[in-house]
Amino acid sequence: MTNPPSARRTTVHDLAELAGTSASTVSAVLNGSWQKRRISERLANHVTRIAEEQGYALNMQARALRRARSGIIGMILPMYDNRYFSSIAQTFEDMARARGLFPIVTCTQRDPRLELAAARSLLAYQVEYLVCTGATDPDRISRLCSAAGVPTINLDLPGSLAPSVISDNFTGARELTRDILDRASVGAAPSPALFIGGRGSDHNTRERLRGFLAAHEERGLRPEPHQILTCGYAATKAAEALSGFVAAGHPLPRGLFVNSTISLEGVIRWFRQPDSPDLGDIRLGCFDWDPFAEMLSDGIVMMRQDVETMLTTLFRLIETGKPEIRRIEVPPIPLRGRRA
Amino acid sequence: MTNPPSARRTTVHDLAELAGTSASTVSAVLNGSWQKRRISERLANHVTRIAEEQGYALNMQARALRRARSGIIGMILPMYDNRYFSSIAQTFEDMARARGLFPIVTCTQRDPRLELAAARSLLAYQVEYLVCTGATDPDRISRLCSAAGVPTINLDLPGSLAPSVISDNFTGARELTRDILDRASVGAAPSPALFIGGRGSDHNTRERLRGFLAAHEERGLRPEPHQILTCGYAATKAAEALSGFVAAGHPLPRGLFVNSTISLEGVIRWFRQPDSPDLGDIRLGCFDWDPFAEMLSDGIVMMRQDVETMLTTLFRLIETGKPEIRRIEVPPIPLRGRRA
DNA sequence: CTGAAAGCGCTTACAG
DNA sequence: CTGAAAGCGCTTACAG
Structure with a gap:
């Protein structure tokens, strides 16, 4: 120093x-x-x-005090260390700076208390806008900010008190599931896939589940309730869920819908255990993208959320002033690992 | 909104x-x-x-103005979207908050101009400390901050005007290389490995290269200059370098030292091209860790940099007041993918 | 036990 | 063409 x-x-x-x-x-x-x-x-x-x-x-603090404008745009984000959220952080920073705003991003670990504390902190530093990414209770934050006259926008997970830019989870999941089911039924009787990962309580998981079921219905298939494992996002939870599934005596389906790369990590670790079945026999699809994961399993399909478009849309909302509260859904982009 | x-x-x-x-x-x-x-x-x-x-x-701006203390600690970071840097960002935020500081992290894309601009911005927002992570010209930033009375600390890449906390690149690389060479010489005559990725001009790459050569020397081996491909960090550069290497008629060595997961992505993509040799025949080591990459190649060894210890050390330096300028090297941790 | 006053560094009407 | 003054919201000696 x-x-x-x-x-x-x-x-x-x-x-x-x-x-x-x-x-x-x-x-x-x-x-x-x-x-x-x-x-x-x-x-x-x-x-x-x-x-x-x-x-x-x-001295920007002095200027901000005098002008009553800080030039700061804040973002709360669940975490940095997966490709979806880290690319959101990176793109957000670039776009904010390109628009003359100073970005401050803050990690909140999907913890409602931390989210609220972070929002308070950012308000104390006089943010002019607050973007709530993947917030567990975005409306609570919108209310808090609204009381301070600070507009909020939701990203990734929607809220009802501010405009929301999210992925088209239903259509993306349906498309992904179609692909999984089609591949799984090659040389085998069509049968339901397994859904693993995410929280049953969050909007995105619900919508993806809806898409998952819709694709099944198109094929006259109907997954059993025990084939829906919304065990949370943590990698360990996914592995435990699979162990429990097998321990309960259920045969492992040929198709597997993994709801996030975080869960995928646990899923693949589980398959690599000595007494696990061969991952090569499983038709995998994952909502979210990671470059190494894409190379990891032949034929895996990954739904890459279109971060670029989502954030361009978000900044357009900010620039147009005070838009009405609405939800904008951006289609994710399917990427396919090398075919088996 | x-x-x-x-x-x-x-x-x-x-x-x-x-x-x-x-x-x-x-x-x-x-x-x-x-x-x-x-x-x-x-x-x-x-x-x-x-x-x-x-x-x-x-209103923190007003408090900061009056107290002449902002409570802000800044960090400049090359990028978010790989596991090493994203875990630095996340751990840094947590540790800063635990110490009552408000963290602001800013991405600078390994671009000296952006780094300087970011440092200026952070100074304008009255940061009390600035952490320069992987900065291409940390001394320049230290000088700038010093003029404003703001202490800096270097992380990942060292500088000469501020204390630096970095990985023990030499020892880590030597250990990694030993492992690669040992695996490559099973059932084959010992021969030099290939080094790929990184910038010949940066301190870490130079030190890792030194460790790479030391491990060879121990075994009486001596890589040719054309077996050192410091082609930069971008994934595409690594793939191009491999193509060039093969096009020049050089036989591909059995051992491969990849200098960062970013380069690894390009390396693996290259091996997955239809006319490339089989990656299964290659003994792979990578400086840096990624969970999916670890699972990608059987027997790959990854040197995980010890982010937790590095940042704990960094905050200890900050807390002890004004420490002398010195370099602290933290050993990375070897992680091995499932053996082939 | 408590308040009036000064001042942090800036910007912005206002007055010339 | 330019400057003196006021004030943003806070904190902190200082004086009672």
């Missing part, structure tokens, strides 16, 4: 003194509003040069 | 008026310093209750 050499940082007043002018003028020059104020170009250049020489850095 | 219902947010003055007291007292109560000021417990409770009723949210 380098030591503080200058106790106090350079301010507009320091620059004003050095330039033989006033703080008002310095501020106007530095903000580019000097033309509007009809400040002479000579003085403007002079001030600019001095600011550079002094390595002047604007 | 929900509409701003209240134009102005509640301030300490509003609370003071409602509580029939002064802003000074409200501030003291809300800060928990009311005992020191010997404010009556009755009044303290009264103020607290009113603040809650009004849903009062502190």
